[in-house]
Amino acid sequence: MEKIHLYLIGRCLSLRRKVLNKSFFLGIGMLLMFIHVDHLLAKEETEELANEATSAFIMEADTGQILYNKNAEEKLPPASMTKIMTLLLIMESLEEGSIELDDKVTTSKRAASMGGSQIFLEEGEEMTVDEMLKGIAVASGNDASVAMAEYVAGTEEKFIDKMNEKAKELGLENTTFQNTTGLPSDDHYTTAQDLAVISQALLRYENVLEYTSLYEDYLREGKENEFWLVNTNPLVRHYNGVDGLKTGFTKEAKYNLTATAEKDGMRIITVLMGAESPKERNRLSAELLDFAFQNHDYHVLAEKGEDITEVTVEKGKQSVVPITLRQNAAVVLRKGRQLNDIKRKVIVSDSVTAPAKQHDEVGTLQFYENGELLTEKSLVLKDEAPSASWAVLFKRTLSTMTGKLS
Structure with a gap:
């Protein structure tokens, strides 16, 4: 009986060693694989191009x-x-x-x-x-x-x-x-x-x-x-x-x-x-x-020409003018990477004074990912903002005064 116990103990120890050896070599293999992947990624990140040029x-x-x-x-x-x-x-x-x-x-x-x-x-x-x-x-x-x-x-x-x-x-x-x-x-x-x-x-x-x-x-x-x-x-x-x-x-x-x-x-x-x-x-x-x-x-976050908001025009023929993007608001990412938790922030002047030209810059559009600024693009007037005539200004002032009195 004692021999049987010793035999069984020996077999268990032998099996344990095999399992441990297998786990050890599996671990080493996985480690080598990760090292290889890391090496490939590092090589991609630091890839040298145009070696023959200055x-x-x-x-x-x-x-x-x-x-x-x-x-x-x-x-x-x-x-x-x-x-x-x-x-x-x-x-x-x-x-x-x-x-x-x-x-x-x-x-x-x-x-x-x-x-x-x-x-x-x-x-x-x-x-x-x-x-x-x-x-x-x-x-x-x-x-x-x-x-x-x-x-x-x-x-x-x-x-x-x-x-x-x-x-x-x-x-x-x-x-x-x-x-x-x-x-x-x-x-x-x-x-x-x-x-x-x-x-x-x-x-x-x-x-x-x-x-x-x-x-x-x-x-x-x-x-x-x-x-x-x-x-x-x-x-x-x-x-x-x-x-x-x-x-x-x-x-x-x-x-x-x-x-x-x-x-x-x-x-x-x-x-x-x-x-x-x-x-x-x-x-x-x-x-x-x-x-x-x-x-x-190439990821477009907002397209060129898209209306973003509007701005008040002081002394203008129109009281407000739309604001748009002169260029795409976009970001370039490595293939496979996805954008997450994107937030946008519009920063615009309180008003512009006429006359103002089409495409005059009046603010910025910012995009953030997880609180980090991804891109920032200029916001511009979509249309020209010509000055109002004296008659229009007088009528507008009179209308404002009448509204306050009433």
Whole structure:
């Protein structure tokens, strides 16, 4: 009997050891699995892109959210990506009405003498602003850039001053321009991050994409000096969704590309600087776009143009004017992450005084998740608020007084 008890005790101890060993190795296996998952997540969080380039940057255009950054604040020569700022000032002039698309621009001797990329303008030759924009956006024409700078500002030097003033207005501390073209010049530099900010400002003028998205077109069509335009950015044809923006190359700068694409309502801006070849530039830029679209989702919290509230207008023809969003209030999240406990806060001026312009800023719309600010967007007047006539003001005052007396 004692032997049986000893045998049973031995079997129990043996089974216990097996169970413990199994649990131990199962625990080790689970631990290794978690370590592997953590390693993968860490790798995803710190994923290195554009290893073969000097710097790279990814931004979502609507929200301004930064999705990737590699040496993005390093000052570098931008080459022809300089023309993103040139295009921005031209689009602003068009919006202001100081120039029109069908205006005739006469080519100066200086503009015609520009080397590098060009559309071969001759001194005294006339082209419309529309044609010049094609020459800059598609063919990266240095001659067209200088001709337009002179037309907008009077001289290229005055236009360059406007470029640098705009850089300051945009809060760019690492950008200085010495010309409108990007041809090599001392103290002419910017950064990948600054170029993304300039591109974001340019893309607010959506009609610029009518030019930057063209893969090919013609200038002087049907004439002896007809010129075939082919976009220097091949991603416009070879990457689905790409509709801009600007390439650049000099020996010093190497091969650069600021690209933009839109998919599922999300517009991405990528900036790549310092690639060794056009092939590398295109491949690495495509990888930046892939990373952005494959790993992120765009969530709209309130839509552009949506009426949010209204504001009282002092001395206005209308007593109140609706307030709306100039841009989507949105946030970009890693794929799979869901938003929870979203609250919104409207902050608006008590009143505005007429006259007030359409799109004048009058407040902000904020969205919070669990008490943390997700995004903040400007609220603007939906309509113009003109001043009331003396007759209207008198009638309104009389009505108020009568109401108080009664």
